[in-house]
Amino acid sequence: MRPARAFAALPAIKPSKNAPNRFTTAVDQGTTSHCKGKAFSSMSVSALAAVPKKPPVPTSKIFFILHTCQNAAFVLVRIHSGYSNAFGGTVAEVALGSVSLGGETTKIIIPVSDLEQVGQAVGAGGDIFEIRADLAGALTSQLASRLAPFGPLLLTLRSTAEGGACAEGEYAGRVRELLSLQPQAIDVEIARPEAAVLIEAAHRAGVVVFGSFHSFSATPPVDQVLARLIRASEAGADVCKIAVMPQHAQDVLTLLEALARARQQIDRPLIGIAMGKLGQISRLAGPQFGNCATFATAGPASAPGQMDAVLVRKVLGN
Numbered sequence: 001m002r003p004a005r006a007f008a009a010l011p012a013i014k015p016s017k018n019a020p021n022r023f024t025t026a027v028d029q030g031t032t033s034h035c036k037g038k039a040f041s042s043m044s045v046s047a048l049a050a051v052p053k054k055p056p057v058p059t060s061k062i063f064f065i066l067h068t069c070q071n072a073a074f075v076l077v078r079i080h081s082g083y084s085n086a087f088g089g090t091v092a093e094v095a096l097g098s099v100s101l102g103g104e105t106t107k108i109i110i111p112v113s114d115l116e117q118v119g120q121a122v123g124a125g126g127d128i129f130e131i132r133a134d135l136a137g138a139l140t141s142q143l144a145s146r147l148a149p150f151g152p153l154l155l156t157l158r159s160t161a162e163g164g165a166c167a168e169g170e171y172a173g174r175v176r177e178l179l180s181l182q183p184q185a186i187d188v189e190i191a192r193p194e195a196a197v198l199i200e201a202a203h204r205a206g207v208v209v210f211g212s213f214h215s216f217s218a219t220p221p222v223d224q225v226l227a228r229l230i231r232a233s234e235a236g237a238d239v240c241k242i243a244v245m246p247q248h249a250q251d252v253l254t255l256l257e258a259l260a261r262a263r264q265q266i267d268r269p270l271i272g273i274a275m276g277k278l279g280q281i282s283r284l285a286g287p288q289f290g291n292c293a294t295f296a297t298a299g300p301a302s303a304p305g306q307m308d309a310v311l312v313r314k315v316l317g318n
């Protein structure tokens with residue numbers, strides 16, 4: 001069993017060691033001036049003066065050549081730095097107590113919805129425990145106090161519209177109640193009209209927000225998956241999450257492609273899941289594809305395709 005962790009009160013968002021795009025900018029600038037230097041040194045005044053019989057090269061032509069050289073080098077370096085940056089956008093790490101999301105390892109989140117599951121979840125060594133409040137109902141606060149000594153808590157209320165058991169009209173009020181349990185993190189469904197006020201309320205309470213989207217019927221096209229993650233980040237979510245249901249292998253690739261592209265555009269930790277057996281590979285994709293965490297089971301699964309937490313940890317090598 002992994003050692004128990006203290007229950008830290010407030011989460012904090014740590015600035016990244018590497019600021020976004022700084023690498024690209026530095027390389028671009030470096031090469032641009034390198035190109036400029038080379039061009040000027042190969043065009044000395046004496047060299048031009050050594051051919052007096054030819055008509056002098058017009059200044060505008062010289063500038064045109066210099067400009068072309070500079071642009072060509074600039075484009076080459078953009079291509080080169082694109083390779084270097086593949087899957088390598090930088091992320092501002094988010095701390096849930098002592099657990100940091102967005103670094104080099106994918107953290108394991110174990111969903112729990114009844115008291116019997118507590119021992120299993122702790123024994124399996126989850127990094128974070130998710131209490132599915134829509135399934136746990138009145139047991140939620142008891143579960144929170146039992147699990148709190150063993151790791152940070154993510155409280156989630158999944159609405160019926162997104163595959164859970166919480167009635168639409170109760171969603172906002174119950175999310176506010178969950179905040180009073182002082183978890184490290186809370187899930188907010190970004191598609192809900194109350195999302196903005198709930199995110200603000202969570203931040204005021206010092207709680208990290210997982211902004212989420214779920215589709216249990218299909219996988220939207222790449223651009224739409226990407227747009228949803230961007231929308232979560234623009235809405236102020238600290239961690240942006242999407243779970244889709246693949247119908248065939250291409251849908252799993254769609255999810256992974258969107259995730260890899262999101263990694264280039266969003267400077268926050270991401271979670272992308274293709275649910276069901278078909279999508280299981282996405283749950284093991286790890287930080288290389290931008291996944292900061294994966295949901296895995298100790299006892300009953302909270303969504304199709306979740307795998308055993310101990311097995312997942314072995315595969316991820318955490």
Ligand SMILES: O=C1C[C@@](O)(C(=O)O)C[C@@H](O)[C@@H]1O
Nearest residue numbers: 111156243273275295302303
């Ligand atoms: O958002 C998610 C992801 C999830 O749906 C999954 O597919 O593992 C499981 C849910 O409990 C959790 O809230």
